Amino acid sequence: MSDHVYKVIELVGSSSKSSDDAIQQAIAKAGTSLHNLDWFEVVETRGHITEGKVGHYQVKIKVGFRLD
Amino acid sequence: MSDHVYKVIELVGSSSKSSDDAIQQAIAKAGTSLHNLDWFEVVETRGHITEGKVGHYQVKIKVGFRLD
Amino acid sequence: MSDHVYKVIELVGSSSKSSDDAIQQAIAKAGTSLHNLDWFEVVETRGHITEGKVGHYQVKIKVGFRLD
Amino acid sequence: MSDHVYKVIELVGSSSKSSDDAIQQAIAKAGTSLHNLDWFEVVETRGHITEGKVGHYQVKIKVGFRLD
């Protein structure tokens, strides 16, 4: 990491499969409009319960990317 | 909440009327340019004091909205 | 407060009127089944947004009550 | 979420398979005695180590459910 400036945005990914997949969903979405994605940090893990099971994992992450 | 991705932004609303109104001001402003606003979370409540009274409540909130 | 033991439970009250009213709703509900309610502490304030306005304030509180 | 009141309880699920499964174990247990389970929040992830491997994931969660 050289003398760059990075922007950090916050996203919530959701997935009915796993908490890791919820992270992947959020990053995949970010990648459709942003370049230079560099790192993520998990802020919060939660989810909805449906019929006595985890319906969706919802993982709030920060995603950092380099400004050109 | 199905398999969507949400973005979370941070705003500070201010109001001379009440702390609840400061939240409303921030959300109303967000609604002028963003669709699908879904939830908010209060991050911090502070304010300025003028002549020995609360001059403005300033409430920092996170606002989540669904990405299309 | 003498040599008593207190139990602390966590509730989320919701209200379309105000964040204070959301606290009141939670305490009123607790009072229908518990006696000796003594104090509350606000843990988190959030809410849903509907049509660009606060739809419901949702306030998570802890409520303490004395065990007999 | 309309004008309801929710109760939040804290559980620790444990699983030798995965941290997601530890969440599922806790929610499944809660569902045997409680209705209207609505959401969960992960509070803490820890575990025991046995023979140089993760023996059990232990995930502390909050579970929210609507009071009738």
Next chain:
Amino acid sequence: MSDHVYKVIELVGSSSKSSDDAIQQAIAKAGTSLHNLDWFEVVETRGHITEGKVGHYQVKIKVGFRLD
């Protein structure tokens, strides 16, 4: 805010009316002996329960004022 030094004190205001009013009570009290009150920050909101209702909102705030 130029090159000044500010002192920050902590107060708890209480009010049977509202949490905003508890903030106002604390600031009004501070204003009777201190000048140059500049800002406040909410640290904690809690209260006493009497007869199944909020008896008093108790809001702990920090108040900043400029030292001459």
Next chain:
Amino acid sequence: MSDHVYKVIELVGSSSKSSDDAIQQAIAKAGTSLHNLDWFEVVETRGHITEGKVGHYQVKIKVGFRLD
């Protein structure tokens, strides 16, 4: 700790003798109605002051116990 689920409750014990005794008071009370008490975690230590001395130590703890 095998594949069990644990519930965690929050209690405040108070004691005029010591902060450790306040913990003991809370656990003793819990033991009168709950089995399988397993661990505790101190959340907060506070107390009342009477005549310029500690009147009561009040220790808020979480208590975990195994669900059958």
Next chain:
Amino acid sequence: MSDHVYKVIELVGSSSKSSDDAIQQAIAKAGTSLHNLDWFEVVETRGHITEGKVGHYQVKIKVGFRLD
């Protein structure tokens, strides 16, 4: 606690005897110049080590007292 305003100050008591005694030392000192001391909250517990033993417990507390 009625409609009063309270001031909260921060003190560090130290004691070579015990952490509870460090709290007592701080409160006793506060009582020599302040009236209406009402409650304390433990903020931090630390200490110095001398010759491989606890030399002094140092407990930082907040002390609340009613303003007349």
Next chain:
Amino acid sequence: MSDHVYKVIELVGSSSKSSDDAIQQAIAKAGTSLHNLDWFEVVETRGHITEGKVGHYQVKIKVGFRLD
């Protein structure tokens, strides 16, 4: 600060010179595309180590600016 709404974004500035300079780098970058920058808050200070020295200070800040 009157009845305005502010947006808060998160940036990471990096600098091989000093942690203050890392803050300046982030703010200078923000100023190339945003007007009305008003305040910053330091969220986290970290950095990379190269050859046993600080290679880059990396300071994560929040930057607030007024929405027109």
Next chain:
Amino acid sequence: MSDHVYKVIELVGSSSKSSDDAIQQAIAKAGTSLHNLDWFEVVETRGHITEGKVGHYQVKIKVGFRLD
């Protein structure tokens, strides 16, 4: 856990497979030089992004082990 003393160290495991595997990697590494590993606690979950996907999960954990 009897009258023992435990040491707690902090490790970051990384894995391209899953966040659980990152925990396993860190514990396996610790086990090559330390005995009596007893428990772990997750401190932080983050990772690198490569080509719009999670490249590596990086999980910072504390690992506790008994001193002989």
Next chain:
Amino acid sequence: MSDHVYKVIELVGSSSKSSDDAIQQAIAKAGTSLHNLDWFEVVETRGHITEGKVGHYQVKIKVGFRLD
């Protein structure tokens, strides 16, 4: 540090030069009216932005001093 009691106050120093200088300004001011200043702790670093640069660093510190 022997069996003394310390008071801790909170100050915000501001400086257009550096964050370290903001700390120095606050301590210098405290020294004009208080004796026995012993230590400080940084609580928060923030500042104002003017013309796309840091206008003032504002550092909130706690300052501890021995009570006679």
Next chain:
Amino acid sequence: MSDHVYKVIELVGSSSKSSDDAIQQAIAKAGTSLHNLDWFEVVETRGHITEGKVGHYQVKIKVGFRLD
């Protein structure tokens, strides 16, 4: 404290007698292999419950010592 560098390690002491004694146990153990122990900070207090009483207090502390 002059221009030295200190290392900080984390230990958990346990004791069936008191939480203060758990701190002492951890420090005594550290003193058998380390010199120049200087200070400690309490990070967490918890414990096991056996037969409805505190079986062991477990206090996690940080211990700082000067590197030669």
Next chain:
Amino acid sequence: MSDHVYKVIELVGSSSKSSDDAIQQAIAKAGTSLHNLDWFEVVETRGHITEGKVGHYQVKIKVGFRLD
């Protein structure tokens, strides 16, 4: 950062010159006995006051390094 494991240690550097220099002192010391130092994170900034000025900045950092 590939599939490696990193260890994180905690150090306190002190310096009479600046807070940045206190970080440098700690890292330089670590470099005399450890290889592969990779990153640092500031945990706490504090210091001693001597004659109404900052005597020493004391910065507690975490330092991460790759295990071979």
